[in-house]
Amino acid sequence: MTTHSFNRYRSVALSLAVALTACADRDARYELSMRTLAPVAAGNALVYVQPALARATVVDLSQAAPAVRQVAVGDDPVLVQPRVAHDEALVLSRGQRGSAGVAPAPASLTAVTAAGATRRWTLGSPFNALSQNGDGRYVMAYFNNSASAGRLLFNPNEVAIVDLDRAAATGNPVVRTVRSFGGVPNGVVFSPTMTVAGEPRTLAVVLSDAYVTLLDLNHPERSEITVRLTLPEDARAIAPAQVVFDTDNATMYLRADQSNDLYVLRLLTVTPESATANDFRPTLNQLAAGVRPADLALFGGATARKLLVVSPGSRDARVIDTVANTTTVVPLDAVASRVLLFNGPSPRSATSELRALLYSTRGVASAVSFVELTDIESRRSQNVETLQLGRVINQALPLPERGVVMFGHPSSATGSLSLLDLGRRTAAPIFSEVALESARFDDDRQALWVAPPTGERLGYIELTNFRPGEIRLDAPITDVIPVSGGTSRRVVALHDAADGWITVVDGTDVTRERSRSLRGFLLTGLLDEGEAQ
Known part of the structure; x- marks a missing residue:
């Protein structure tokens, strides 16, 4: 295993830190915490954010000898996440309140590329949560109601919308307060591009207890639309938990906790009354969906759209024809809380068709249900086949492109994983020391990587042939x-070290000889007077 070390930084920093412990007037840099936010990938680089230094360390892994760069981010960074569909990391910073001798600094969002270049947008308020749309163009910053804003006063319904394809300028970001009925945002969901009022739109749907708020990202100057899901006198705290978009029919379907209904919002074209008014208006309808609906999926053509809903409370699936407004109840032998639509054959037909797998990950069911969607309304339970796995399911990792689903079970002598073949409808056990929740796909979904907590071995499964393997680090x-990035597949194993320690594994040749270790990179430039600003 090749080792790249930054020991000169480690030894100098540690020696000076020890020498200065007896000094009365120590440099403030030696009092700073070395804590980092959880690192993320940005293309072929790894990005670490050090809050105390307000900087990001970019470890470029594109070459045999890794390159390390430090770049400045906003004060008090609280969140870093990879930008969807781009080789960048997004760093959300709350800014500086200011104190004696320290000027206040605004909150900001910084995009960091794999090469270490940065772009920054000033947000103003100290937001602590981010949501991105499906192609990574738009991001919304908002206040997560489970965390403190760290300020004497703040508006929990304020949001900032940033167009990441545009530089910071007047109108980017757009900062506004969404209308509230006494609640605060619980989350944000973005629509895919959908035709609304005759033109393509991307909508942000802000989820709050008992209501949702719609914002048109293509026309950020227009006012938001808030839709109540309950009557004013209804005190139920129904929390919208899932949104499914019908992009062909300008419709969205919402499932909410504490409700047995689905909520249907159809976006009708209207003539705007002013420059800041919208050219669409939502209408609200409700659909009965059994007892405690837990998941839903759309299928069928644009003129024959249907919903498949599973409701564990009533132990059934429901097929709702959204055009004819009819509902077909399909009883299930096995309780289900998840829907997986997939195209594939069955044991009785080699023809690839749209089918469904229904299952539960709540640790209460040991069987799954296959559903033939063709003629389901007339055949009902005749189109359902139940497959017993013999062990309750508490985790699932669908791989429909491979024609399989991996299920996790409470540890047992017969294996803690099952590999379900969707076409053959058979299940085979796989022994595993780790849970599926810790598994990671590589970039092209050719392999699945796992590591037990505090263990030195990195395991993997080649998804082309489901051959397992492991390497000791x-x-x-x-x-x-x-x-x-590049032509090779690489996986980075993180090790617990304040100065930064990783091992880079070649995903195409998983051997110790092809792996390389890098340590000490978080100390690079720590003692330089001219740190990145």
Whole structure:
């Protein structure tokens, strides 16, 4: 295993830190915490954010000898996440309140590329949550109601919308307060591009208890639309939990906790009354969906759209014809809380068709249901086949492109994983020391990588043939992060070390000889007077 070390930084920093412990007037830099936010991948680089230094360390893994760069981010960074569909990391910073001798600094969002270039947008308020749309163009910053804003006063219904394809300028970001009926945002969901009022739109749907708020991202100057899901006198705290978009028919379907109904919002074209008014208006309808509906999926053509809903409380599936407004109840032998639509054959037909797998991950069911969607309304239970797995399911990892689903079970002598073949409808056990929740796909979904907590071995399954393997590294592994870019597949194993320690594994040749270790990179430039600003 090749080792790249930054020991000159480690030894100098540690020696000076020890020498200065007896000094009365120590440099403030030696008081700073070395804590980092959980690192993320940005293309072929790994990005670490050090809040105390307000900087990001970019470890470029595109070459045999990794390159390390430090770049400045906004004060008090609280969140870093990879930008969807782009080789960038997004760093959300709350800014500086200011104190004696320290000027206040605004909150900001910084995009960091794999090459270490940055762009920054000033947000103003100290937001602590981010949501991105499906292609990574738009991001919304908002206040997560489970965390403190760290300010004497703040508006929990304020949001900032950033167009990441545009530079910071007047109108980007758009900062506004969404209308409230006494609640605060619980989350944000973005629509895919859908035709509304005759033109393509991307909508942001802000989820709050008992209501949702719609914002048109293509026309950010227009006012938001808030839709109540209950009557004013209804005190139920129904929390919208899932949104499914019908992009062909300008419709969205909402499932909410504490409700047995689905909520249907159809976006009708209207003539705007002013420049800031919208050219669409939602209408609200409700559909009965059994007892405690837990998941839903759309299928069928644009003129024959149907909903498949599973409701564990009533132990059934429901097929709702959204055009004819009819509902077909299909009883299930096995309780289900998840729907997986897939195209594939069956044991009785080699023809690839749209089918459904219904299952539960709540640790209460040991069987799954296959559903033939063709003629389901007339055949009902005749189109359902139940497959017993013999062990309750508490995790699932669908791989429909491979024609399989991996299920996790409470540890047992017969294996803690099952590999379900969707076409053959058979299940085979796989022995595993780790849970599926810790598994990571590589960039092209050719392999699945796992590591047990505090263990030194990195395991993998080749998804082309489901052959397992493992490699022993030199230190316990805390996490696994696949990185993209270039022609090779690489996986980074993280090790617990304040100065930064990783092992880069070649995903195409998983051997110790092809792996390389890098340590000490978080100390690079720590003692330089001219740190990145």
